[in-house]
Amino acid sequence: MNAPSPPLRVLIVDDEAPARHRLRDVLADCSADLRVDIVGEADNGLTALTLVQEQPVDAVLLDIRMPGMDGLECAAHLNRLSTPPAIIFSTAYDAYACQAFDLNAVDYLLKPVRADRLVRALSRAHRLTAATLDHLREVLPKARTHLSVNEKGRIVLIPVADILYLKAELKYVSVYTAAREFLIEESLTRLESEFGDAFLRIHRNCLVARARIREIGKLPGDDEGHFLRLDGLGERLMVSRRQYSTLREKIKSI
Numbered sequence: 001m002n003a004p005s006p007p008l009r010v011l012i013v014d015d016e017a018p019a020r021h022r023l024r025d026v027l028a029d030c031s032a033d034l035r036v037d038i039v040g041e042a043d044n045g046l047t048a049l050t051l052v053q054e055q056p057v058d059a060v061l062l063d064i065r066m067p068g069m070d071g072l073e074c075a076a077h078l079n080r081l082s083t084p085p086a087i088i089f090s091t092a093y094d095a096y097a098c099q100a101f102d103l104n105a106v107d108y109l110l111k112p113v114r115a116d117r118l119v120r121a122l123s124r125a126h127r128l129t130a131a132t133l134d135h136l137r138e139v140l141p142k143a144r145t146h147l148s149v150n151e152k153g154r155i156v157l158i159p160v161a162d163i164l165y166l167k168a169e170l171k172y173v174s175v176y177t178a179a180r181e182f183l184i185e186e187s188l189t190r191l192e193s194e195f196g197d198a199f200l201r202i203h204r205n206c207l208v209a210r211a212r213i214r215e216i217g218k219l220p221g222d223d224e225g226h227f228l229r230l231d232g233l234g235e236r237l238m239v240s241r242r243q244y245s246t247l248r249e250k251i252k253s254i
Contacts (some may be wrong), residue, residue, distance in 0.1 A: 078147075091108060100139040
């Protein structure tokens with residue numbers, strides 16, 4: 001006789017306590033059809049990332065609309081793990097979001113969640129590809145609160161508010177904060193599109209944090225050479241001739 005399958009280890013993530021309690025109750029109602037072990041709850045994306053890295057999690061029931069780090073961003077960071085959990089999004093009725101999920105074969109639940117729908121979603125839950133998450137972010141755009149890297153099997157978050165500048169280096173982008181440098185595999189053009197309100201281009205391969213600009217000036221003895229200084233950074237950054245005029249216009253409001 002075959003041994004019974006181990007229970008599915010599930011993490012519940014929703015910023016509203018009644019919604020988390022509802023999911024617990026519905027999971028209890030499903031116990032005859034699907035063995036589930038609720039390994040924890042989180043009321044925000046940051047806590048969810050911590051919990052998933054502290055214990056084995058097979059699937060995350062993830063609310064898509066949360067303050068701060070929303071469900072799509074949390075899923076993208078989780079996807080950097082070597083063995084990411086399956087993701088099932090939950091949302092109040094949002095026709096646009098549901099259409100995006102349907103088109104991309106993404107599992108989702110409409111609130112209030114029904115027991116039969118939850119069993120079906122958990123039974124076929126699968127990991128999302130990076131390409132699928134990227135497409136969902138294009139359809140349902142919201143700038144991330146953090147960038148992330150995988151270091152020694154753990155996710156390290158980089159708050160966007162801490163970034164001084166971003167510099168393209170071959171196929172990588174170097175992310176500079178006052179504390180250290182990170183390497184991420186993202187396009188500088190894509191980052192500029194996502195964070196265009198917060199970062200300004202000063203060179204074809206460099207974006208700087210708009211709020212950190214302290215000074216822009218001309219290099220001594222060079223009619224066309226210009227530089228820029230940022231708060232929290234000792235070195236000067238070079239500004240290209242092509243970007244100088246545009247940059248001057250944009251920083252008049254700073």
